[in-house]
Structure formats: C-alpha cells, structure tokens
Amino acid sequence: MGTTRLLTIAGFAATLLTGTAYAAPVDLTLWHMEQPPHRVQRMKELLDEFNAAHPDIQVKQEPQSWGEVYAKAPAAFAAGNGPDLLFTIPDFTTVLKGIDAVVPVDDLVKDLDAKHGFVPATLAPYKYDDHVWAVPAYNMAISLWYRNSVLKAAGVEVPKTWSEWLAAAEKLSTDGKYGIGLPANKQLYTDQTVYSFMVNSGAADIYKDDGSIDFDKPATVNAYDFYSKLAKLSPADNGSWTWGEAEACFASNTCGMILQFGVINTYDTQAEGDAADLGVAPVPHADDQGESATISYSNAIMLTTKDEAKQAAAKVFLAWLMEPANYGRFLTMEPGLFLPVTGDGAKAESFWSDKTVTKYKGQVETMISNSQHGKLFGFTTGKVFPSIGAISAQNVIAETLQHIVVDGQSAADAVKGGQARMSEIAKK
Amino acid sequence: MKNTTLAFLFVSPALLFLLAILGWPLVQAVILSFQDVGVIGSQGQYVGLANYSAILGGAGFWRALGRSIVWVLGNAVVQTALALATALILNQKFPGVRIARTWVILTWIVPTVVVVIIWRWLLSSSGGMINPLLIQAGIIERPVGFFATRESAMTTLILINSWRWFPFTALMMLAGLTRIPGDLYEAARIDGAGTFQRFKRITWPLLQPTLLVLGVVGTLLSFNVFDVIWLLTAGGPSGATQTLPVLIYDTAFKGYRLSEAATISVLTSILLMGFAFLATRAMTAQEAAR
Numbered sequence: 001m002g003t004t005r006l007l008t009i010a011g012f013a014a015t016l017l018t019g020t021a022y023a024a025p026v027d028l029t030l031w032h033m034e035q036p037p038h039r040v041q042r043m044k045e046l047l048d049e050f051n052a053a054h055p056d057i058q059v060k061q062e063p064q065s066w067g068e069v070y071a072k073a074p075a076a077f078a079a080g081n082g083p084d085l086l087f088t089i090p091d092f093t094t095v096l097k098g099i100d101a102v103v104p105v106d107d108l109v110k111d112l113d114a115k116h117g118f119v120p121a122t123l124a125p126y127k128y129d130d131h132v133w134a135v136p137a138y139n140m141a142i143s144l145w146y147r148n149s150v151l152k153a154a155g156v157e158v159p160k161t162w163s164e165w166l167a168a169a170e171k172l173s174t175d176g177k178y179g180i181g182l183p184a185n186k187q188l189y190t191d192q193t194v195y196s197f198m199v200n201s202g203a204a205d206i207y208k209d210d211g212s213i214d215f216d217k218p219a220t221v222n223a224y225d226f227y228s229k230l231a232k233l234s235p236a237d238n239g240s241w242t243w244g245e246a247e248a249c250f251a252s253n254t255c256g257m258i259l260q261f262g263v264i265n266t267y268d269t270q271a272e273g274d275a276a277d278l279g280v281a282p283v284p285h286a287d288d289q290g291e292s293a294t295i296s297y298s299n300a301i302m303l304t305t306k307d308e309a310k311q312a313a314a315k316v317f318l319a320w321l322m323e324p325a326n327y328g329r330f331l332t333m334e335p336g337l338f339l340p341v342t343g344d345g346a347k348a349e350s351f352w353s354d355k356t357v358t359k360y361k362g363q364v365e366t367m368i369s370n371s372q373h374g375k376l377f378g379f380t381t382g383k384v385f386p387s388i389g390a391i392s393a394q395n396v397i398a399e400t401l402q403h404i405v406v407d408g409q410s411a412a413d414a415v416k417g418g419q420a421r422m423s424e425i426a427k428k
Numbered sequence: 429m430k431n432t433t434l435a436f437l438f439v440s441p442a443l444l445f446l447l448a449i450l451g452w453p454l455v456q457a458v459i460l461s462f463q464d465v466g467v468i469g470s471q472g473q474y475v476g477l478a479n480y481s482a483i484l485g486g487a488g489f490w491r492a493l494g495r496s497i498v499w500v501l502g503n504a505v506v507q508t509a510l511a512l513a514t515a516l517i518l519n520q521k522f523p524g525v526r527i528a529r530t531w532v533i534l535t536w537i538v539p540t541v542v543v544v545i546i547w548r549w550l551l552s553s554s555g556g557m558i559n560p561l562l563i564q565a566g567i568i569e570r571p572v573g574f575f576a577t578r579e580s581a582m583t584t585l586i587l588i589n590s591w592r593w594f595p596f597t598a599l600m601m602l603a604g605l606t607r608i609p610g611d612l613y614e615a616a617r618i619d620g621a622g623t624f625q626r627f628k629r630i631t632w633p634l635l636q637p638t639l640l641v642l643g644v645v646g647t648l649l650s651f652n653v654f655d656v657i658w659l660l661t662a663g664g665p666s667g668a669t670q671t672l673p674v675l676i677y678d679t680a681f682k683g684y685r686l687s688e689a690a691t692i693s694v695l696t697s698i699l700l701m702g703f704a705f706l707a708t709r710a711m712t713a714q715e716a717a718r
Binding site for chain 1: 466467468469470548551552553554555556570571572573574575576577578581660661662663664665666668678680681682683684685
C-alpha cells in the first residue's frame with residue numbers, strides 16, 4: 001500500500017473519529033428533590049422531549065430528598081461526583097456557594113429575564129456578591145386553607161387579623177375536631193409556619209445590615225406568643241408533624257384550618273374534591289399590621305459544573321424549560337403547588353389548561369396573589385449572610401418554638417435564647 | 429510453611445479489606461478532629477486540641493451522653509424483661525411452640541422504616557388507634573401526643589425500640605435456656621422446689637453467661653441506634669431524645685461542623701471501647717472463677 005493511500009485512509013479515519021467525537025452528546029445530570037412518582041414521571045416526559053429535540057445534549061434526572069441533600073450534595077462535590085444541575089432553595093445555595101460548587105448564571109438570567117420577565121421577589125434571594133447564583137424555577141407560598149362549609153357551619157368569617165383567627169380557631173375546636181393544625185416539630189415546616197407569623201407581626205428581618213442577628217425584638221416575641229396560643233388548639237402530636245401530617249389532618253376534616261403551601265392535590269384525590277368548598281386566604285396578620293404577608297420560597301436551579309461544554313448545554317436546557325409551552329407543564333408536575341416565577345409563565349396556556357389547575361382556578365389565583373407578598377428569612381434586607389444556611393439547617397426558628405411549647409418557657413425568654421443561638425452559629 | 433503462617437495468609441486479604449473500609453475512615457475521623465472543617469468538601473486548618481477542649485468543656489456532649497445512658501439502660505431493662513418472659517414461654521412444650529419460635533422474630537425482621545411508619549400511625553392523636561383505645565379504657569380523657577413531652581418521647585422511643593429488638597434477645601436467651609440440663613429441674617422438682625425456686629436457683633444463675641454477653645453486645649448495639657430515633661423524633665422534642673449518635677449527625681450535617689462531629693465520634697468510640705474492654709475483662713474473670 002502506497003504512502004499516499006495510507007495517509008488518505010488515515011486522514012479519512014481521523015475525520016470520521018473527529019466527527020464521531022464532535023457528535024457525542026453532552027451528558028448532563030440533574031438532581032432535583034421532587035420525589036413523588038408523578039413528579040418524577042412529569043420530569044421524565046419533559047426530559048425525553050428535550051433530549052429528542054436536542055440530540056447533542058442528554059439530560060438525565062436523579063431524584064434526591066430534601067432531608068438528605070444538604071449532606072449528600074457537599075459530599076458528592078467533594079468526591080467529584082456532583083450533578084451538573086441542582087434544584088435549590090435560597091439557603092441551600094449559600095451552603096454550596098461556600099464550597100465553591102456553584103457557577104454564576106448572570107448572563108443566562110439576564111437573557112431569560114428580558115424574554116420572560118422574572119417576578120423580582122423570586123430572583124432577589126439569589127442575587128448577591130455581585131452575581132446571580134441560580135435560575136428561579138417555581139415559587140411556593142404559604143396560605144391559610146379551610147373549608148367554606150366548615151366555617152359557615154361554625155358561623156365564622158374567614159379571619160383576616162390575629163384576634164379574628166384565634167376566635168375562629170376556638171369556635172372550630174369542637175369534640176374530636178381541632179380548630180387549626182399547626183406544627184411544633186423541630187423541622188423545616190415549623191420554621192416556615194412560624195416565619196409566616198413573624199412576617200405578619202413586622203418581624204421579617206432576622207439580620208441587621210451589618211450581619212448581626214436581629215431576632216430578639218417585641219414583634220418576634222408577639223409572633224411566638226400568638227403561635228403558641230394557636231398551637232394549643234392543634235392535635236397533640238403536632239410535635240412530630242411535617243407537611244404530610246398537616247395535609248392529612250386537613251384532608252380528613254380533623255383540622256379546621258391549616259397553613260400550607262398547597263393542599264389541592266391531596267384535597268382533590270383524598271378528600272371531597274369539591275372545588276367550591278375549598279377555601280384559601282392570605283395568612284392573617286397581627287392586629288396592629290396593615291396587610292398580610294407570607295413566607296415564599298423561590299425554588300431555583302443551580303449550575304454546578306465547571307465544564308464549559310456542559311455549562312453551555314445546561315443553559316440551552318434551562319432556556320428550553322422556561323419557554324411558556326414547556327414551563328406550564330413543568331409547573332403542573334404538582335398541580336396547584338408550584339407557582340410561576342415569570343410573567344409569561346403566569347399566563348401560559350400550558351399552565352392554565354391543566355385539568356386540576358382549571359378546576360381550582362380561583363384557589364390558584366389566590367395562591368399566586370399571596371405569593372406576591374412573600375418573604376424568606378435571611379433574605380429580606382438585600383444582603384445575604386452565609387450563616388443563614390446553618391441557621392436554617394439547624395431549624396433554630398422551630399427550636400425556639402419548642403422551648404415554649406415543650407419546655408414551658410415564656411415567648412420572651414425563648415426568643416432571647418433563639419437570638420443567642422443564632423448569634424453563636426453566625427460567629428462560627 | 430507453618431500452619432499458622434498459612435492461616436494468616438488466608439485471612440490477610442479479608443483483614444486488609446477490613447482495615448481499608450474500617451481503619452481508614454477511623455484514621456480520617458481522628459485527623460478531622462484536629463482540624464476546623466465545616467461543610468464536607470471545604471478545607472480546614474490544624475487546630476490541635478481545640479475541638480476536644482470545646483466539646484468536653486461544653487454542656488451539649490455531656491447532656492447527650494446522659495441521654496444515651498438513659499436510652500441504653502431503658503432498653504436494657506425493657507428488652508431483658510420482655511425477652512426473658514418470651515424465652516421462658518418458648519422454652520416450654522406446648523402445641524405450636526415451633527411455629528411460635530419462628531414467628532416471634534417477626535418484629536425484628538421488619539425494616540426500620542416500616543416500624544416507624546406503623547408506630548407513627550398507631551400513636552397519631554388524629555387518626556391513630558392507641559389514643560381511642562386509651563380513652564375507651566378510661567386511662568386518658570383526650571388524645572395525647574406521645575412525642576410531645578420530654579419524658580413521654582424518650583419512654584415511647586424506648587418502648588418502640590425494645591418492641592423491635594426483644595425477639596432477637598429472646599432467641600439468644602432461649603438458646604441459653606436450652607443448654608441448661610433438664611435433669612437439674614427434675615432433681616429440684618423431686619426435692620420439692622416450686623416454679624419460682626427453680627427459676628431463682630437454676631435458671632437465673634445458669635443464664636448469667638448468656639445475659640452477660642447479651643449485656644455487652646446489647647449495650648453497644650443500643651448505644652449506636654440512630655435510625656429509629658432520627659425517624660421518629662429527630663432528637664426532639666427540644667433535644668430530649670438527642671443521644672450521642674443523633675448529636676454527631678446534627679453537628680456534622682445540620683450544623684456543618686464536621687470536625688466537631690468527628691471529635692464527638694472519636695470521644696464516643698473511646699468510651700465504647702473502654703466499656704467493651706472492661707466488660708470483656710469482667711467476663712473473663714468470671715469465667716476463670718467458675
């Protein structure tokens with residue numbers, strides 16, 4: 001075989017190999033914490049569709065649990081086995097940013113914002129240290145849930161203020177029924193419900209501008225004091241409640257009212273499913289406050305790969321996901337729980353045409369309206385301090401409540417202890 | 429080649445494997461305890477004995493140790509009582525004893541998560557079965573939260589864990605009981621000894637070696653229980669069930685103080701090794717005296 005022919009064959013082979021390498025898809029691993037099977041199935045449908053439309057990118061999902069991911073993700077990144085895309089909430093981002101696992105997404109968010117219009121409050125918790133650290137994906141806000149028929153039978157109006165709320169809960173507490181179901185567990189759900197009281201008594205900020213803790217103040221004491229009064233009207237096992245127990249208590253009509261992000265799916269599939277009877281309202285506010293607020297969680301997606309090809313591929317995927325035609329189907333993986341974070345997403349046909357969303361349209365509109373007044377502990381002053389990750393992970397807000405309902409401390413003493421605990425964590 | 433050398437060669441791969449998967453993490457834990465690593469994956473500086481000084485000087489470690497001791501003793505008492513009663517019954521001859529001996533182990537083979545779900549549901553004050561039963565029996569007037577107070581949470585946990593583990597202990601005791609020669613009971617019966625006398629003079633003394641071994645193994649196993657506690661109370665309410673293993677997890681993965689958690693782990697290991705050493709010596713001395 002002549003040299004020329006050999007070189008030609010070698011060149012041809014090299015071209016083929018290069019072409020093959022070029023055609024190899026970029027693999028992306030996505031960790032999310034939406035474990036229920038129907039959510040995993042909806043993600044699979046979306047990913048299959050994306051992968052089919054983008055043969056050069058293959059995204060696979062690996063569902064995780066919120067209970068474990070705080071420990072698992074840092075360990076995975078330390079071992080070099082972390083995901084490329086990771087769902088997050090604001091305080092979790094601070095933890096991973098602290099170990100340099102998160103890549104800023106400024107340009108992508110700027111482009112997406114120009115195209116779809118992010119709700120500013122959903123973006124704010126991820127904008128600090130001169131960068132944007134995650135792409136907002138969906139919003140969740142706590143509301144007050146009740147049955148219209150139950151309130152009517154008891155002769156009470158939907159409460160707007162705390163005094164009305166206490167009166168309503170007392171009236172709804174009858175034999176075998178609990179006026180309200182509030183958790184008292186040292187767990188994230190309790191952090192969220194307690195903070196829903198704090199924002200409604202004017203105690204939204206837990207940090208001062210200089211990063212010192214601003215927890216011990218009359219408004220916080222007032223919130224804890226009132227919470228502990230209502231907690232007495234809740235089932236006795238509320239000390240071990242998470243979100244599921246509260247929903248079950250409401251679905252079984254044992255609890256007259258609960259504070260929850262959403263109950264629509266449970267109510268529709270495991271209770272009466274009567275859309276006209278399901279009531280949702282803003283969380284009542286303290287009598288001296290003008291209007292209701294709530295806790296809202298802007299869930300987002302972080303870019304966690306240093307590989308530039310993967311970063312580019314991930315941006316293509318995120319841009320595709322936020323397109324209204326796809327975004328609505330993403331949100332309705334749990335109908336009536338995940339709320340839109342973009343202007344065009346809030347109007348998307350793919351969202352409003354979902355049969356559950358259609359059935360509970362009024363409730364979903366109220367939830368979206370409530371979410372506009374949402375705040376999140378540690379992310380209210382425009383500055384973000386890294387210690388919020390540890391304060392949240394250690395459930396100090398819920399722990400403070402337990403000192404009142406379990407140890408019998410006064411609200412003032414418990415809040416004082418909470419301030420000391422948060423300050424100790426912030427110091428480390 | 430000598431037999432001992434050959435035996436050592438055969439055993440050495442397994443030993444090396446054990447050393448790699450147990451020894452190396454232990455060494456890492458000791459190294460970590462002299463540093464100030466926070467989140468897994470972050471870097472830390474050498475801080476000498478600062479972590480040991482902080483842990484031993486603070487109240488958290490000692491309180492958790494106290495709860496661990498209450499936990500171990502509570503489990504030991506309840507499990508021994510339940511297991512001994514069960515073993516004595518299963519040591520009798522009655523129709524179906526073979527089936528009973530097999531099925532008594534059921535609660536032990538049920539996965540922890542299932543045990544937790546079952547008990548959470550049974551004990552729920554809104555829909556559980558236990559509260560209505562207690563109300564009907566006139567023991568309580570209104571539903572109570574079994575994990576709502578410090579005392580009831582620890583007691584409930586001990587009862588649930590004992591319910592799960594006593595079949596294992598019962599089978600060990602049954603094995604001990606079957607080793608007691610039957611002619612001893614026969615002779616005692618001829619001498620006029622009643623049931624209680626036979627138990628006191630024959631069963632109890634001859635069961636001591638089994639009880640001692642179970643005491644040591646049971647203490648070590650109970651001390652390290654994490655899953656049941658974490659899944660049922662996560663150390664609450666208000667830290668009332670935060671034993672040392674729960675404190676270690678809390679410190680490492682919720683407090684993001686990995687080095688402090690490693691320090692508590694090392695201290696706990698030293699405590700347990702000390703206990704095992706003393707218990708083994710006591711058992712050896714007792715065997716020698718026999």
